[in-house]
């Protein structure tokens with residue numbers, strides 16, 4: 001019989017691979033990984049948010065005019081601004097100065113005055129308890145997810161919300177992970193986080209976002225896709241799996257309008273629980 005997976009260890013190992021892959025396989029990772037990307041990130045969220053989605057609708061439906069909300073890893077502040085219009089006060093925790101610069105400018109532009117920005121990393125940073133806490137796609141660099149969640153619970157009076165990537169098991173990255181590592185979970189994600197929560201005795205609710213799979217990745221060439229996939233798997237410096245990965249990409253990428261399209265493979269999962277129930 002198979003052994004039960006050590007989910008905390010698997011999360012930790014995948015965080016380490018992800019963090020090594022950011023260094024591009026050549027030079028050390030830049031100190032602020034968002035330096036040149038913060039504005040583009042904001043524009044990407046604005047584009048996606050032109051369509052309504054069940055995660056935003058559900059979270060907003062839980063708040064009232066007296067609520068306080070903690071937004072962990074607020075990035076360029078799309079969530080903080082959205083929540084601030086419904087709640088009394090929002091605290092936006094964010095470690096990246098580049099993200100904070102865009103976040104402050106956006107709040108200023110929109111005339112939002114009830115968001116306090118705290119520069120720092122979760123779970124180390126100090127904040128007071130809030131009614132609600134949210135972490136949207138900002139936990140993937142934290143090696144100890146249990147410590148991350150325990151600190152979140154300690155700072156939450158009512159409900160914790162996590163938004164996480166939920167990749168399909170038949171995506172290219174999953175297929176590559178299965179070949180290279182013997183299992184298809186290609187990154188710190190929903191499946192692993194949910195099992196860590198169960199290990200903590202938390203049987204959280206899940207709402208799969210109704211917008212379905214994210215727009216597919218695109219690559220200008222097979223060589224670019226190969227470089228990208230190798231970096232993603234932490235294999236930038238190793239030729240060991242090159243033959244397999246190139247064959248996989250040639251089999252699964254589709255040439256459309258002058259570029260290669262990856263099959264769509266990720267959706268968003270909203271995980272939430274009331275801290276008083278556990």
Ligand SMILES: C[S@@+](CC[C@H](N)C(=O)[O-])C[C@H]1O[C@@H](n2cnc3c(N)ncnc32)[C@H](O)[C@@H]1O
Nearest residue numbers: 072073074075095096099121122136137138141
């Ligand atoms: C993908 S962005 C998501 C931003 C925002 N939550 C959203 O959904 O639009 C991830 C953000 O989390 C921040 N982040 C990464 N690690 C963090 C940590 N340990 N504590 C707090 N924020 C973190 C990054 O600097 C970045 O701004």
